[in-house]
Amino acid sequence: MxxxxxxxxxxxxxxxxxxxxxxxxxxxxxxxxxxxxxxxxxxxQGVVQVVGMTDSVKLGEMEVHLAVRVHHMPVALVARELSRMPEVRYVASCVGPYDLIADVRCRDLGHLAELLTERVRRVNGVAHAEALTVLEVIKDSYLWAGFRELPAAPGERIIPP
Incomplete structure (x- = not known):
């Protein structure tokens, strides 16, 4: 605890x-x-691991979120197979229209196309894979408390409090 x-x-x-x-x-x-x-x-306990993190934009890489629907195969097996791919950095099961969400980093568009067509879509059980390409990261926070950004001033907010 x-x-x-x-x-x-x-x-x-x-x-x-x-x-x-x-x-x-x-x-x-x-x-x-x-x-x-x-x-x-x-x-x-496996609660914390200190690692170096890279900025995909500064490295010239593409960051992509994959939304995956699984049919006729246990979701855990498909998740495990996706996790074996070196480009896949994060895999999570979820509820909603998709069964899995994966975060992927690729060198370029050709690399992404090869990953999707030659590997991801050929995994048994992958019925649909949708790629959402990250154009710009607006917020990427790993903080729980104490170091969070200050809330926007009333005049800066577009959604009323």
Whole structure:
């Protein structure tokens, strides 16, 4: 079970995954040893993993969301097969008109076409795959609390409060 202090540690790492345990401890009121112990527990539980993340636009890659309908095959088997593809970075089952959502990164349009036609659509059980190409990322937040953006001023909002 994670508590508020665990969430604060995770948020500190989301802001800067290279932040030292001492810095994190000072900002949330814990000792370096306590932060280290909590981080170790969170890591062993599989709750947290610190990795480097890339910006697909700056790398010149295409970022695509795939919406997939599955027929005549367990969704979990199709999800597992999609997960084996190196371009697929995220797979989730969902409810609604699609059974799976996947996030994909490709070098270019040709790479995307090959991925969809030669591999994704040939997976047993994939009845329909729709590609939604990301043009611009407006928000990509990994924070739970404490470091969130400030809400827009009343004059900046297009939806009334």
């Amino acid at each position: 994670i508590d508020d202090l665990d969430r604060q540690i995770i948020d500190q790492l989301r802001v800067d995954g290279r932040r030292s345990f001492g810095e994190i401890g000072r900002s949330i009121g814990l000792s370096e040893a306590s932060v280290r112990a909590r981080f170790g527990r969170l890591q062993r």
